[in-house]
Each structure stands twice: as C-alpha cells, then as structure tokens.
Amino acid sequence: MTMSHATDTARAGRPRSARAHEAILDAILELIAEGMSVDALSIEAVAARAGVGKATIYRRWPNKQAMLSEAVQELKGPAPHPVGTGVRERLISLVSKIAAGDERAARIFPCMLPEMLRSQAAYELWQEIIEPRREMMREVLRQGIADGEVRAEIDIEAVCAVLTGPVLVSRVMRWNPRLDDAALPGQVVDVVLSGIAAPA
Amino acid sequence: MTMSHATDTARAGRPRSARAHEAILDAILELIAEGMSVDALSIEAVAARAGVGKATIYRRWPNKQAMLSEAVQELKGPAPHPVGTGVRERLISLVSKIAAGDERAARIFPCMLPEMLRSQAAYELWQEIIEPRREMMREVLRQGIADGEVRAEIDIEAVCAVLTGPVLVSRVMRWNPRLDDAALPGQVVDVVLSGIAAPA
Incomplete structure (x- = not known):
C-alpha cells in the first residue's frame, strides 16, 4: 500500500474502505496459497500482508472464522445454479462446475486438505462452501423425481456422492x-x- | 535400537537384516506421517530414524524412489482381489476396500496429497499404488461384459472413476x-x- 491516495483512487475507482476489505481477503488467500495453515493464520499476519491495521480487521469481522469464511466464499463464488432443461442437462451443468474454480482456488484447495482433516475450523469452513453446492444437486434430483424422470426410492445423499466424487x-x-x-x-x-x- | 542382540532376536524371531529392512520402511512411514515431504525425505533422515547406517540403505535400494515405493507398497499391501460371484458382489468387494487401509495409511495419505500434486516423484509413487487396484476393477468389468452382465459399450476408465470417487x-x-x-x-x-x- 505505497501508492498515493490519488493514484489509488484513480486505479480502483472505489472507496478506500472497499479496497481495504478486498486487500484483507486477498491477503488471507495469498497466505493460505503460500502454505500457511488456517490454524496458524493470525489477524496480525493478515493485517501485515494487507497493509492495514488490526483495528480495520476487527471492525469488519467478529472473529477469525468469519473473516476466513468470507475469503473462501469469495474465492469460490456463489454455488452455481443448474442450467438447462431436464435432469440430465441440469446435472451435467452442475457436475461440470465441480472443482472448476479459478487457478488460485485450484492451488489453495489441496493446501487446505490435510488441515481440513486435522482442524474442525478448517473442516467447517470447507463444508460451508460445499453444502450449498450439494443442496443445488439435491434440488435437481428432487425435481427429477417430481417430474417422473428419476426413481423416487433413490438415496439422494449417496447419489450426490456418486455424481460428485469422480x-x-x-x-x-x-x-x-x-x-x-x-x-x-x-x-x-x-x-x-x-x-x-445389460438389459435382463 | 538399544535392545541387546539376544532380546532383539527373541522378540522378532528373525535375522538382523530383515529387522533392519523393516525398521527402515517404518522410519520412512513415520517421517511422512509426521509431515515430512517426500522431496525433503533424505537417506540421512531415514537412516537416523531407523538407527542404521546409510550404507545399510544403499545396499538395499538403488535410489530414494525405490525405497519409498517399497515403504508405501508395504503400507497399502497388495491390491485386493475381488471376492464373490457376479459383477455386483465382486465390485462391492473391491469398492469396500478403497481407502480402507490401517489407521497409519489413513493418516499418511492426506499428508501426501498436496505434495502429490506438486511433485512428479510423489505422484508416480501414488499411481504405483492405485494402478493395480484400478486394474482389478477393470478386470471385473471386462468379465461382467464377457458374462453378459454389463453393457459392452461402457467407458471402463470412466466407470472405474464413478465406482471409486465417491x-x-x-x-x-x-x-x-x-x-x-x-x-x-x-x-x-x-x-x-x-x-x-425412472423406467421410460
């Protein structure tokens, strides 16, 4: 953050506080991408990387988990809605988007994997990202059942796993x-x- | 390795060289389970942990990759053979064994995941483990096709992914x-x- 205020405003075209907010989220993702664990990630480290004071962070988020959650949500974006008509087309549209984030997401996710299994906080953060995505898929399957395209007795959780896992x-x-x-x-x-x- | 030779032999009931071999493989797996990367894992570190001289290692394996490969193969054991009759029972027997290793394997695998994506050596090590397992699954599917239980036009690689991924x-x-x-x-x-x- 060594740019003058005038240059900074011209480049970003929005208020200083929005820029600070983004700098903080970017700092979090950069630190994780560099290998810092979610447990080790401190408000101090984020503030230093983002070039803001700790108070700027404390004003925005009640705790570290909320701050991390917003950073990872921003990274992944909102859960994609199904596109197309009929259960086949709509499922393909959702399955195509699995792990199809930007390059940064692809770099960050494997770094967080071992930690997701060690740390409840990291695991919950990950579940916050994927649960809305699973729910979109369940909804397509429920609609498929309602439309008579899908058998009613399926186990929706297991079918979502079969669609997502591969x-x-x-x-x-x-x-x-x-x-x-x-x-x-x-x-x-x-x-x-x-x-x-094979047909019987 | 502070036990006297007599006690040691009584406990293990086999020659010193076999015990050294096992101590080396165990040392490798312990170091990885503790978070040491495959790239960072040195012959020196393994020798120190196993309580053997480096020459003992060099006598047994031509290089680090061969030594690691044997350690990870030992951890996972040989690829399980399908059990049962008919494609359904045989596939269930194989799918049930996926990632169903001992506790140590479950601890080690996630530690190696990020590295498998960064390091070609670690990736190849992993592929050495899973390729024989995939081949067992392909073989069950091919037999299912030969027996008229499975449609001949399936993409076997994709079906193996659908069976394994979830x-x-x-x-x-x-x-x-x-x-x-x-x-x-x-x-x-x-x-x-x-x-x-649903049936048409």
Whole structure:
C-alpha cells in the first residue's frame, strides 16, 4: 500500500474502505496459497500482508472464522445454479462446475486438505462452501423425481456422492491420468442415470 | 535400537537384516506421517530414524524412489482381489476396500496429497499404488461384459472413476458428514449398475 491516495483512487475507482476489505481477503488467500495453515493464520499476519491495521480487521469481522469464511466464499463464488432443461442437462451443468474454480482456488484447495482433516475450523469452513453446492444437486434430483424422470426410492445423499466424487478425485487429486476431464461430467451423469447393467 | 542382540532376536524371531529392512520402511512411514515431504525425505533422515547406517540403505535400494515405493507398497499391501460371484458382489468387494487401509495409511495419505500434486516423484509413487487396484476393477468389468452382465459399450476408465470417487472423497476427505461409509460401497455399486432413471 505505497501508492498515493490519488493514484489509488484513480486505479480502483472505489472507496478506500472497499479496497481495504478486498486487500484483507486477498491477503488471507495469498497466505493460505503460500502454505500457511488456517490454524496458524493470525489477524496480525493478515493485517501485515494487507497493509492495514488490526483495528480495520476487527471492525469488519467478529472473529477469525468469519473473516476466513468470507475469503473462501469469495474465492469460490456463489454455488452455481443448474442450467438447462431436464435432469440430465441440469446435472451435467452442475457436475461440470465441480472443482472448476479459478487457478488460485485450484492451488489453495489441496493446501487446505490435510488441515481440513486435522482442524474442525478448517473442516467447517470447507463444508460451508460445499453444502450449498450439494443442496443445488439435491434440488435437481428432487425435481427429477417430481417430474417422473428419476426413481423416487433413490438415496439422494449417496447419489450426490456418486455424481460428485469422480470429478472431484479427477480434478483435485488427478486420480487417473487416463481420464478426460472435459468429457467426465457427461460420462458420470450418463452412468448414474442409465446404469451399466445389460438389459435382463 | 538399544535392545541387546539376544532380546532383539527373541522378540522378532528373525535375522538382523530383515529387522533392519523393516525398521527402515517404518522410519520412512513415520517421517511422512509426521509431515515430512517426500522431496525433503533424505537417506540421512531415514537412516537416523531407523538407527542404521546409510550404507545399510544403499545396499538395499538403488535410489530414494525405490525405497519409498517399497515403504508405501508395504503400507497399502497388495491390491485386493475381488471376492464373490457376479459383477455386483465382486465390485462391492473391491469398492469396500478403497481407502480402507490401517489407521497409519489413513493418516499418511492426506499428508501426501498436496505434495502429490506438486511433485512428479510423489505422484508416480501414488499411481504405483492405485494402478493395480484400478486394474482389478477393470478386470471385473471386462468379465461382467464377457458374462453378459454389463453393457459392452461402457467407458471402463470412466466407470472405474464413478465406482471409486465417491468412497475416496467420503473416506479420505470426509466430503459429506451425512454419508454412511459402511453402506456407501453397496449404494454406489447399485447406482452404477442400475442407474437412477425412472423406467421410460
């Protein structure tokens, strides 16, 4: 934050407080991307990186968890809404967006994985991101049942896992180098809808 | 390694060289479980932890990668063979074993995840473990096709991902706390075999 106030305003075109807010969120994501753990991430470290005083942070968020939550929510954006008509098209639109964030998200997520399993705070942060995404998928399946496209007796939680898991392990873990990540969402949805069993 | 030779032999009941071999493999797994990266793991560190000389290691493995590979293979054991008759039972037996290693494996795997994405050596190590497991699953699917239980036109790689991904994200990442990990393998296989679409 060494720019003069005039230059700064000209570049950003918005009030200083909005810029500070963004600088703080960016600082959090940068620190995590560099390998700092959620537990180790302190208000002091964030303030120093963002070039703001600690009071500026305390004025905006009641605690570290709320601040982190907003940073990670901003990184991932809102849960995508399904696009298209019919359960197949709508599921493909959701499955295609799994782990398809920007490059920064792709870099940050694996860094947080081991910690998500050690730290309840980090795990809850992650669940805050994915629960609205699961809910979109459940809603498409419920609508599919209502429209008579999907059998009513399915276990919706298990089906969401079957729809999500393959793309998640492929894109996040590179589970199998032979998979075609662009084709995978359609392949997964078709397997889930039609099954692979030969007709009796 | 402070035990006397007599006590040591009585406890282990096998030659000193076999015990050294195991101590080295254990040392590697302990160091990784404690957070040491595969790239940082040195022959020196392993020798010190195992209480052996570096020459003892150099006599056994041509390089670090070979030594690590054996340690991780030992941790995971050989790829499990399918059990049961018919494609459903055999797939459930394989899917049930995904990420169902001992507690040490469950602790070590997430520690290695971020590194697997940064380091080609760590990624190859991981692929050495899972490729034989994928091959078992492909073989069950091929047999299912030969037996007329599975449709011949399926994409076997994609179907393996659909079978594996849900259990992997659930057990390794705790993706959804609502899932029942014991029931999940059967649920996944039934979705994959029968699909969820309502009869036309």
